[in-house]
Amino acid sequence: QLSVVQKQTQYNQQLLDKLNKPHQFWETQPMPNINELDSLKPGPIQEGILEEVRKDPYNLISKFEWCNIDLRNDEQAQQVYTLLKENYVEDDDNMFRFDYSIDFLRWALLPPGQHPDWIVGVRVNQKLVGFITGIPVTLHIENQQTKVKMTEINFLCVHKKIRANRLAPVLIKEITRRVHIKNMWQAVYTAGIVVPTPISQTRYYHRSLNAKKLIEVGFSSLSARQTISRQQKLYKLPEEPKTQGLRSMKKKDVAQVTKLLNEYLKQFKLYFKYTEDEVKHWFLPRKDVISTYVVEKEQGVVTDFLSFYNLPSQVIKNPKHTHLRAAYSYYNVATQTPIVQLMYDALILAKNEGYDVFNALDIMENEKFLKELMFCPGDGQLNYYLYNWKLESNMLKPEEIGIVLV
Numbered sequence: 013q014l015s016v017v018q019k020q021t022q023y024n025q026q027l028l029d030k031l032n033k034p035h036q037f038w039e040t041q042p043m044p045n046i047n048e049l050d051s052l053k054p055g056p057i058q059e060g061i062l063e064e065v066r067k068d069p070y071n072l073i074s075k076f077e078w079c080n081i082d083l084r085n086d087e088q089a090q091q092v093y094t095l096l097k098e099n100y101v102e103d104d105d106n107m108f109r110f111d112y113s114i115d116f117l118r119w120a121l122l123p124p125g126q127h128p129d130w131i132v133g134v135r136v137n138q139k140l141v142g143f144i145t146g147i148p149v150t151l152h153i154e155n156q157q158t159k160v161k162m163t164e165i166n167f168l169c170v171h172k173k174i175r176a177n178r179l180a181p182v183l184i185k186e187i188t189r190r191v192h193i194k195n196m197w198q199a200v201y202t203a204g205i206v207v208p209t210p211i212s213q214t215r216y217y218h219r220s221l222n223a224k225k226l227i228e229v230g231f232s233s234l235s236a237r238q239t240i241s242r243q244q245k246l247y248k249l250p251e252e253p254k255t256q257g258l259r260s261m262k263k264k265d266v267a268q269v270t271k272l273l274n275e276y277l278k279q280f281k282l283y284f285k286y287t288e289d290e291v292k293h294w295f296l297p298r299k300d301v302i303s304t305y306v307v308e309k310e311q312g313v314v315t316d317f318l319s320f321y322n323l324p325s326q327v328i329k330n331p332k333h334t335h336l337r338a339a340y341s342y343y344n345v346a347t348q349t350p351i352v353q354l355m356y357d358a359l360i361l362a363k364n365e366g367y368d369v370f371n372a373l374d375i376m377e378n379e380k381f382l383k384e385l386m387f388c389p390g391d392g393q394l395n396y397y398l399y400n401w402k403l404e405s406n407m408l409k410p411e412e413i414g415i416v417l418v
């Protein structure tokens with residue numbers, strides 16, 4: 013084992029490296045840097061050459077080895093769950109950490125057309141210590157004609173005990189290689205941190221559903237003049253939704269929901285086009301994972317729908333609560349029902365499903381309901397990234413973003 017002194021020296025050196033050359037890894041990647049933003053022409057930054065793609069995996073330090081994770085296998089799914097539960101994204105004050113469930117991970121990572129070698133793990137003596145994932149998507153960029161088959165990257169995670177080993181850049185390079193070898197050259201991903209070069213900087217908003225719990229876990233705080241009971245009254249919601257014909261989505265709704273969604277998303281500069289199979293996968297309700305409600309008007313016509321996903325956070329140290337139950341706004345299409353009314357019903361439905369807070373980004377048309385429904389801006393910023401693609405416009409406004417990454 014390295015002596016304490018050696019470890020400290022190694023750590024100090026790594027800090028110095030970071031200070032001297034921040035983003036050392038990202039400068040080697042095809043992402044426009046600040047002064048290229050005006051010179052690069054829109055489209056791919058580097059042309060991919062299939063023959064040049066490395067055929068074998070990147071080298072790992074000894075005792076580390078690559079593995080493909082089969083999330084359908086309970087044991088392997090449990091290993092991923094535990095790695096993320098203990099080592100994935102935390103808030104800046106280390107009070108909360110995401111607790112993605114196994115059912116949620118199967119929903120998020122086993123969509124139609126998934127590639128088994130895009131669920132990538134790194135093990136040391138059978139223990140999972142690193143993880144990164146990709147799923148195949150067709151992204152429409154800035155106009156109808158430009159649609160690009162690419163990967164959506166997510167769940168980059170390195171075990172806390174082996175950070176500063178530069179494993180994250182190797183995980184990124186390896187999944188990039190596995191995408192390139194399938195002749196795909198772009199990626200879309202999000203992150204709470206800023207690395208070169210976001211295409212959009214969006215913000216989280218939170219709507220309190222259980223004011224007392226949010227104060228007890230430290231998610232919300234009371235100012236001098238506020239009391240818990242006054243907060244509860246302020247955020248109180250009716251027992252039942254207002255919209256006539258609002259009900260849980262069923263299989264028979266898939267065709268109409270697909271048409272509504274694809275039509276609705278065309279207004280944005282970044283959006284996916286969905287097949288009926290994909291709508292089945294992403295929107296049919298799954299307990300404790302995804303909730304979708306449709307508005308059915310006279311004899312079977314679906315005019316609107318709302319959806320939100322379940323992403324609890326572990327409350328790291330709290331005498332009374334182990335989890336914060338958070339619902340995240342997914343896709344909402346309002347064609348006949350006013351969007352404020354539809355989202356007010358979403359709050360009521362989420363409250364009745366037991367959520368403590370309802371989160372939404374300021375993307376799509378969300379600005380139209382955030383203030384009126386008493387959402388508060390959070391400290392969390394979510395940056396969107398496109399790998400190896402120069403946009404016509406340097407940055408997109410949040411309301412031009414039509415994709416939600418879980």
Ligand SMILES: CNCCCN(C)c1ncc(F)c(N2CC(C(=O)NCc3cnc4ccccn34)C2)n1
Nearest residue numbers: 101102103108109110202204216325392393417418
């Ligand atoms: C593709 N993947 C992106 C989604 C990952 N998502 C949901 C995420 N990425 C960065 C964030 F900033 C964030 N925020 C939700 C807001 C929030 O609730 N902040 C307090 C809080 C409660 N629990 C946690 C856990 C981690 C971080 C903040 N937490 C901020 N959400």
